[in-house]
Amino acid sequence: MIEIKNLDFSYRQIPVFHDISTTFREGCIYGLLGENGVGKTTLLKIISGLLPPSAGTCTVDGLRSFDRNPEMLQQLVFLPDEVILPDRATPESYVLECAPFYPRFDESLFRRLMRELEVDEKRRFKEMSAGQRKKSMIAAILSLGTKYVLLDEPTNGLDIPSKSEFRRIVSSFLREDVTIIISTHQVKDVENLIDPILILSKEEVLLDAGMAEISQKISFTCDAERDESALYSEQVPGGWLQVRPNSGGEETPVNIEALFNAVLKNKNLVKQLFEQKGGNDEQ
Amino acid sequence: MDFKKQKPIYLQIAESLCQRVAAGEWKSGERVPAVREVAVSLGVNPNTVMRSYDYLCTAEIIEPRRGLGYYVADDAAGKILREQRRLFLEEEWPEVLQRMHMLGISLSELKDTE
């Protein structure tokens, strides 16, 4: 479990997070959303132990992230959006170099994922396109078999068939003891994968809830006429896509992009609607 | 599978499974695909499929057998059929009737098209 308590972080005097608390549990694929520059990558880096909190704590299985304890590092991988790789290395050499440090490394999984993503593991990185490099890295880090997988914009640069393949691969990778955090703008690429959803804004967490809770509390409908009191309305072919608090009790499929816009426009209301700390057990 | 913007995903998945049971793809007592299999083939979160399966268990369409997976319950096809009939008679048909009234179409007109 990743626990973040009262986290403060500033970058060159500019505050990024103020008093943020949240928990990432096992067996879930978290979606981390937020506007540009709000700190999604920073949060992932803090969890990975690459940046220290200015105040507050961030622990992974009880170990402080910034200590970069080998016990923690063995269980966590972080894939940044842009990975700079040694030109002359190949995916195979790269992964075999890291493998001895990860007890749950699975070489056959690596080769299978490379096949599914259609990239040659013996080809040098410098001969690959950016998308192929990205796919290689996805295969590499998943095969290391860690409990925590942090992905920053993983679908960025992937072609359309690869995006489907990515979804299937991530779906099959989820286990009871695995936590996956995907930070992304390309919500449509992962909309049926991510559950719970965390929406970050300037210095705070606006939403931290599971899909079930979201669809129980908020409805997404396509109506002929615009409702002025809706949390968010957007004109689409066919009428108005509208986001409203769910009064009827019937669940509608969650439109994540609309949800995002609605949350940004109605911060306080959303906070009230989802007024619970941490667990969804107090339903 | 295309996720239509009407029902939550987990219900769409549940419905899809029901349709296949009703069509006879799996008979009572036969094993249905595992949660993971379905999740991977669709590229969705396994927890969502879990929710679908929980829903189907509550509706007694499928039943879990420890360590073995999920199996089609007794008379599942029958239950599905009965539920579809009920839905048609109580919800869909009245809607059609209403539209017919609006459009001024009579039942005898319909018989001609059969």
Added chain:
Amino acid sequence: MMNNSFDWNRFGKLLRRDFRAIWPNFGLTMLIICMLPLFAWLFCLVVVSDPEFDIEPELRWALFIWGCTVFTAMMAPSRLYKTSNLPNRGIHFAMLPASKREKFWSMIFYCMLVCPAMVFVGGVLFDCLLSALPFGPYKQWLFETSLLFDGKNMWQVMSNTFMELGMPVAYGVFVVLVSYMFSSSVFFFTATLFRKHKVLLTLISLWLLNFVLTMFTMPIFTNFIENHPDFFDHFSNGPVVHGLLWGYMIFIAAVSLLLLWWSGRRLRNMKY
């Protein structure tokens, strides 16, 4: 509570991994450096017309072989661990599951010990190869004592100056070791400080530091000497001189250790 700060098994894996990483990053450079005896030999062969021209073994040891070794220790940290303090590229290094302590000791092991040792051996081999040739400026073996120094061995020659002051041979050895440690630790430290052009910036910084220190201390020292003209009489006193000489070396050694400790601290708290 399990102490996972240093595990020999894991350290071994790290050493193996870092060893393999030497070759693509530094292998060619090391080869070129240990070929310095060859380059010097070629240079003399081509430029000097006198076929009797010979370069003393002592000179070759001091200038070429030892020079290569020290030079390797200066280049190694920035070549082997060039990404260790860079924000994006450094992520791979930082997230490798080994403790910070293990990574630090592995760096020291390769930068200050293994790579210089390999160049040392390489240099000696090249020199011996060239000495075996019947022509050229390496007429004496490295291990011979030349006629220039009246049969004294190399360590004695090196310690000559100090021996005149009454210091033991061991002091000369100590000077060599401490100066090696100082040179390598300065560059080790600056590899964690500067992000680009590490070696160049280090050399510039050292020159600047030297310049600034001299500018400040010279006036004070000169002033002191003018006011205390009998200051140098103290220097005829043996024990004082001995004390100063040992003290100075110990001071340099302490500074080196401090730099290494500080490097470790910087690496521990490196932000990416």
